[in-house]
Amino acid sequence: MNARTADRVATALFWLGAILLVALLGGLLGYIVYHGGRHITWDFLTSPPETIRAGGGIGPQLFNSLYLLILSMAITVLIGLPAGIFLAEYARPGLVTEAVRFSIETLSSLPSIVVGLFGLLVFVVLTGWGYSLMAGALALTVINLPLIVRVSEEAIRSVPHDLREGSLALGASQWQTIWKVVMPCAFPGILTGVIIAAGRVFGEAAALLYTAGMSSPRLHFGLWNPAHPSSPLNPFRPAETLAVHIWKVNAEGLIPDLRRVGDGAAAVLVLVVLGFNLGARWLGRRIHRRLTAA
Amino acid sequence: MRRSGSGLSWERGLLLACAGLVIVLTVSIIVFISTKGLATFLVNRVSPAEFLLSTEWAPDRPAEQGGPRVGGLPYILGSVAVSVLAVMVATPLGLSGAVFAVEVAPRWGQRVLQPALEMLAGIPSVVYGWMGLTVLVPFVREHAGGLGFSLLAGFLVLSVMVLPTIFTVSADSLRALPPDLKEAAYALGSTRWQTIRRVLLPAARSGIIAGVVLGLARAFGEALAVQMVIGNTRKIPTSLLDPVTTLTSAITMDMPYTVMGSLWNNVLWSMALLLLLMSCGFIVAIKLIARRGVKL
Amino acid sequence: MSRLAAALVLAAALALAVSGCGGGGATQPEEKGKVLKGTITAVGSTAMQPLVERAAHRFMQAHPEVQISVQGGGSGTGLSQVAAGACDIGNSDVFAEEKEGIDASQLVDHKVCVVGMAAVVNPGVTVDNLTRQQLIDIFTGRITNWKEVGGPDVKVVVVNRPKGSGSRATFKKYALGGAEEVQSIEEDSSGAVRRIIRDTPGAIGYLALSYLDGSVKVISLDGVAPTKENIVTGRYPVWAYQHMYTKGQPSGVTKAFIEYMLSAEVQTTLVPEMGYIPVTEMKVERDWKGNVTPR
Numbered sequence: 001m002n003a004r005t006a007d008r009v010a011t012a013l014f015w016l017g018a019i020l021l022v023a024l025l026g027g028l029l030g031y032i033v034y035h036g037g038r039h040i041t042w043d044f045l046t047s048p049p050e051t052i053r054a055g056g057g058i059g060p061q062l063f064n065s066l067y068l069l070i071l072s073m074a075i076t077v078l079i080g081l082p083a084g085i086f087l088a089e090y091a092r093p094g095l096v097t098e099a100v101r102f103s104i105e106t107l108s109s110l111p112s113i114v115v116g117l118f119g120l121l122v123f124v125v126l127t128g129w130g131y132s133l134m135a136g137a138l139a140l141t142v143i144n145l146p147l148i149v150r151v152s153e154e155a156i157r158s159v160p161h162d163l164r165e166g167s168l169a170l171g172a173s174q175w176q177t178i179w180k181v182v183m184p185c186a187f188p189g190i191l192t193g194v195i196i197a198a199g200r201v202f203g204e205a206a207a208l209l210y211t212a213g214m215s216s217p218r219l220h221f222g223l224w225n226p227a228h229p230s231s232p233l234n235p236f237r238p239a240e241t242l243a244v245h246i247w248k249v250n251a252e253g254l255i256p257d258l259r260r261v262g263d264g265a266a267a268v269l270v271l272v273v274l275g276f277n278l279g280a281r282w283l284g285r286r287i288h289r290r291l292t293a294a
Numbered sequence: 295m296r297r298s299g300s301g302l303s304w305e306r307g308l309l310l311a312c313a314g315l316v317i318v319l320t321v322s323i324i325v326f327i328s329t330k331g332l333a334t335f336l337v338n339r340v341s342p343a344e345f346l347l348s349t350e351w352a353p354d355r356p357a358e359q360g361g362p363r364v365g366g367l368p369y370i371l372g373s374v375a376v377s378v379l380a381v382m383v384a385t386p387l388g389l390s391g392a393v394f395a396v397e398v399a400p401r402w403g404q405r406v407l408q409p410a411l412e413m414l415a416g417i418p419s420v421v422y423g424w425m426g427l428t429v430l431v432p433f434v435r436e437h438a439g440g441l442g443f444s445l446l447a448g449f450l451v452l453s454v455m456v457l458p459t460i461f462t463v464s465a466d467s468l469r470a471l472p473p474d475l476k477e478a479a480y481a482l483g484s485t486r487w488q489t490i491r492r493v494l495l496p497a498a499r500s501g502i503i504a505g506v507v508l509g510l511a512r513a514f515g516e517a518l519a520v521q522m523v524i525g526n527t528r529k530i531p532t533s534l535l536d537p538v539t540t541l542t543s544a545i546t547m548d549m550p551y552t553v554m555g556s557l558w559n560n561v562l563w564s565m566a567l568l569l570l571l572m573s574c575g576f577i578v579a580i581k582l583i584a585r586r587g588v589k590l
Numbered sequence: 591m592s593r594l595a596a597a598l599v600l601a602a603a604l605a606l607a608v609s610g611c612g613g614g615g616a617t618q619p620e621e622k623g624k625v626l627k628g629t630i631t632a633v634g635s636t637a638m639q640p641l642v643e644r645a646a647h648r649f650m651q652a653h654p655e656v657q658i659s660v661q662g663g664g665s666g667t668g669l670s671q672v673a674a675g676a677c678d679i680g681n682s683d684v685f686a687e688e689k690e691g692i693d694a695s696q697l698v699d700h701k702v703c704v705v706g707m708a709a710v711v712n713p714g715v716t717v718d719n720l721t722r723q724q725l726i727d728i729f730t731g732r733i734t735n736w737k738e739v740g741g742p743d744v745k746v747v748v749v750n751r752p753k754g755s756g757s758r759a760t761f762k763k764y765a766l767g768g769a770e771e772v773q774s775i776e777e778d779s780s781g782a783v784r785r786i787i788r789d790t791p792g793a794i795g796y797l798a799l800s801y802l803d804g805s806v807k808v809i810s811l812d813g814v815a816p817t818k819e820n821i822v823t824g825r826y827p828v829w830a831y832q833h834m835y836t837k838g839q840p841s842g843v844t845k846a847f848i849e850y851m852l853s854a855e856v857q858t859t860l861v862p863e864m865g866y867i868p869v870t871e872m873k874v875e876r877d878w879k880g881n882v883t884p885r
């Protein structure tokens with residue numbers, strides 16, 4: 001076989017591999033959405049699950065997932081964004097900066113089950129909250145913090161220098177410059193990162209088994225006082241999320257329509273994550289266009 | 295650009311506090327998991343050698359029958375087996391995808407392949423487990439034999455899960471190569487395949503290996519997707535169709551049944567500590583690979 | 591100018607304030623003209639969770655001033671939490687005395703119902719009765735083919751629950767006489783065990799009676815079928831209590847709720863509905879060592 005034939009064969013193989021990869025994704029998504037999509041009805045999305053009878057829904061689980069998402073993203077951004085600003089604007093090479101970078105790397109490589117166990121020790125047992133939304137939110141914060149810090153830092157670093165210098169030249173302080181000039185420019189990039197992180201939060205289960213728990217009390221929608229134990233907004237109640245629910249219905253195996261609930265919940269999960277993913281892409285494209293066409 | 299003499303203003307303190315929190319968090323994770331995980335050896339006086347090398351597992355055996363035994367070898371080997379096999383399957387596919395996206399058809403790669411792999415990475419692990427359970431396990435049972443719950447099902451599910459990691463890191467390191475490498479190879483009359491095989495892949499080798507190690511780390515720490523399809527049998531597997539068990543699935547399954555502070559519970563924490571050490575080890579490995587660069 | 595700083599400080603203060611008012615622990619009920627008031631936290635056995643959750647829901651409907659939070663986490667978690675005073679009720683599917691690391695002397699046991707366990711096989715296995723010795727030999731790996739006990743020429747595949755699960759402890763103690771089982775496939779869930787036994791030729795395992803749906807074949811033990819009648823009279827030995835433990839004698843709301851669990855309203859409707867046997871109907875009693883006495 002001469003070099004040219006070898007080259008052609010290799011090219012064909014590369015195309016084949018690529019097509020295989022795309023087919024794999026297409027097959028996976030197609031299967032999940034086709035099998036689960038049939039079961040997604042308004043009733044399925046809003047009614048509470050059943051324990052032994054058929055016909056349960058995923059209402060509370062869906063609510064828990066969304067609420068947990070908002071809680072944990074709020075905490076993550078509250079800590080991660082300032083840490084990102086610090087690394088991008090104030091950090092001088094030295095021990096502190098090194099330690100922060102090392103910590104972020106360590107955190108980002110931790111298996112989520114280990115984070116869940118840490119959450120069990122600290123956020124569940126030590127604080128005395130028991131299995132709760134708050135414990136789950138904090139465990140998810142640990143998982144997403146590295147991503148948000150990194151994304152914020154990169155977004156801030158990518159803001160053109162002359163903008164900063166212009167602001168400083170006009171007599172603004174560094175703090176005012178960051179806040180009034182740099183942040184608005186970096187905002188879309190940070191938002192993209194937040195959306196991607198949100199997708200991860202929505203599908204995470206291993207870290208939540210022993211923090212947010214595997215049960216959900218009956219929620220009285222309409223009770224919006226967060227201090228009330230069966231208010232959906234109470235951050236100290238156990239909250240089973242959609243991803244954990246898939247795991248649990250399979251583990252208990254009591255309901256006769258296990259396949260329906262599992263398939264349906266998996267489809268909802270994938271569609272939501274897909275939505276986040278596409279949203280982040282669309283946003284990224286818009287930013288790109290704005291920056292290059294400006 | 296940076297104004298000198300800003301010193302320790304209050305806003306800098308605030309930002310520093312948040313950055314410090316990240317450090318505190320990391321240190322406390324390491325401290326907490328280590329304290330719990332070392333109790334097996336310090337409080338229960340189990341020798342680390344027994345935990346790492348013995349296959350005897352009877353964590354609740356009463357003293358009159360010879361006392362408890364906590365040999366973790368089947369769990370450790372199971373974890374190693376599923377993750378190594380997963381990476382062996384995923385590496386050729388992920389790497390060829392990366393070469394395709396960077397060298398063979400960049401437009402196609404940008405438009406189709408890259409987004410597709412990002413989507414794969416976005417699919418939650420429980421969904422992978424659910425798909426493995428409802429589609430792959432019956433398929434294995436009917437076409438290969440055995441129970442379906444097997445090492446095979448485990449590493450196949452994992453290989454799809456680590457594909458995006460291997461693809462992304464390899465593609466990045468191929469993109470980072472200086473363009474004159476490629477141009478020089480073409481100028482000497484090489485075909486594209488020769489250039490890829492003799493020049494580009496060797497030049498990007500350390501980045502590719504880092505990607506593989508990262509994939510291995512991800513596979514090693516994955517819990518639920520694996521637990522749902524491997525059958526959880528505490529035995530050292532002799533064939534691909536044997537059910538196996540892993541560190542993560544032992545933790546997931548036994549945690550609820552054990553009492554905080556008992557030996558059995560402590561051993562589960564030791565497994566968590568082992569996972570933590572492994573993930574730190576993987577980071578160090580990647581750093582070393584990056585530092586030694588091409589000389590590997 | 592410093593809106594961010596203000597927001598951060600405010601958020602920190604909020605977090606502190608909120609964390610101060612979290613946590614469990616029962617508030618003492620206030621005797622206000624017989625209106626029950628207070629909160630209860632029950633933690634533990636996931637197998638019991640559906641039953642306790644439904645009972646709690648009914649109880650709360652009758653007493654709107656009461657809040658009951660039912661959490662899973664497993665029997666080990668339930669027992670250690672109730673012993674530590676972190677929750678009011680610990681749900682467990684084993685006796686506290688059987689769990690390593692629990693000081694059972696300070697806990698009070700309330701047995702709320704009974705769960706029966708049956709050995710089940712794949713429908714293709716023609717055997718429908720095994721002696722205890724045969725069952726032990728199968729589970730310990732001494733019998734590896736069904737033809738040794740008069741069945742078809744098919745390999746035995748043992749399917750187990752994880753070590754530490756209440757079901758496995760019960761089956762090991764009362765069906766296998768404590769014999770150590772052979773290494774086998776372990777599934778975290780009864781649902782998965784049932785599915786594997788249904789689909790795998792020669793498979794044998796065990797399930798709670800509530801899981802028997804006709805898809806797997808039930809095995810009699812020494813000629814006695816695992817029916818409710820045989821368990822109630824003590825003829826069939828493989829069953830276990832579902833316990834609710836309190837630290838010391840319960841009082842107030844917790845006491846009222848446990849009494850409600852043992853009342854006819856729960857015992858005659860919810861308990862049989864979930865596939866359990868009402869503890870009130872049992873004609874025998876058993877202590878944690880396994881000594882059976884007539885009630």
